[in-house]
Amino acid sequence: MVTRMKILIIEDDLEAAAYLAKAFREAGIVSDHASDGESGLFMASENSYDVLVIDRMLPRRDGLSVISELRRKGIHTPVLILSALGQVDDRVTGLRAGGDDYLPKPYSFNELLARVEVLGRRKGTPEQDMVYRVGDLELDRLSHTVRRQGKEIVLQPREFRLLEYLMKNSGQVVTRTMLLENVWDYHFDPQTNVIDVHVSRLRSKIEKDFDGPLLRTVRGAGYMIKEEGAH
Numbered sequence: 499m500v501t502r503m504k505i506l507i508i509e510d511d512l513e514a515a516a517y518l519a520k521a522f523r524e525a526g527i528v529s530d531h532a533s534d535g536e537s538g539l540f541m542a543s544e545n546s547y548d549v550l551v552i553d554r555m556l557p558r559r560d561g562l563s564v565i566s567e568l569r570r571k572g573i574h575t576p577v578l579i580l581s582a583l584g585q586v587d588d589r590v591t592g593l594r595a596g597g598d599d600y601l602p603k604p605y606s607f608n609e610l611l612a613r614v615e616v617l618g619r620r621k622g623t624p625e626q627d628m629v630y631r632v633g634d635l636e637l638d639r640l641s642h643t644v645r646r647q648g649k650e651i652v653l654q655p656r657e658f659r660l661l662e663y664l665m666k667n668s669g670q671v672v673t674r675t676m677l678l679e680n681v682w683d684y685h686f687d688p689q690t691n692v693i694d695v696h697v698s699r700l701r702s703k704i705e706k707d708f709d710g711p712l713l714r715t716v717r718g719a720g721y722m723i724k725e726e727g728a729h
Contacts, residue, residue: 535559554581576617633725642652
């Protein structure tokens with residue numbers, strides 16, 4: 499169980515917010531509460547939190563607007579969006595606004611807690627978040643550039659997102675489901691070879707004319723990017 503984590507709940511339903519605060523407290527997580535978007539934006543901007551749990555429909559400023567403004571300010575605290583709008587397009591809109599995860603209502607608190615714990619582990623310093631490195635491969639999220647051995651590699655937007663997600667989870671197996679949800683924003687399997695095609699194309703770009711493979715296929719599991727010889 500994650501302990502001493504501090505989160506901000508931005509939720510206008512006071513009864514729901516009180517329930518969440520009590521449940522999080524029992525799980526060892528400290529929480530603050532804001533009942534509207536403007537208050538939530540102020541609190542998230544002025545205080546340090548491990549995770550923000552934001553309801554999408556809020557008075558004074560809606561949840562997606564809060565998230566967009568935080569990202570514009572350079573605040574990259576992980577965000578879990580709660581919403582009664584659960585269609586794929588709604589989730590895609592929420593994630594594109596800068597959210598890190600999206601949980602439709604109604605939800606079980608156990609699932610909410612698990613997702614908050616995952617996001618809490620993801621938190622890093624802004625510097626760590628901006629540049630990912632695996633061996634001699636470097637991805638700069640701010641300038642949207644990729645270099646290996648100092649040579650710039652030109653990627654298509656989807657290839658960049660794919661590499662970004664793989665490098666963010668370097669040394670770990672990334673499953674097809676994780677890629678579909680986090681790179682393609684699909685919450686279902688389209689039953690196509692879209693992932694294989696993009697991985698193959700990406701592998702060619704980051705490995706051809708360079709020393710040593712970085713991107714591996716883990717048979718029956720997914721993909722992994724790591725420095726050659728790293729354990």
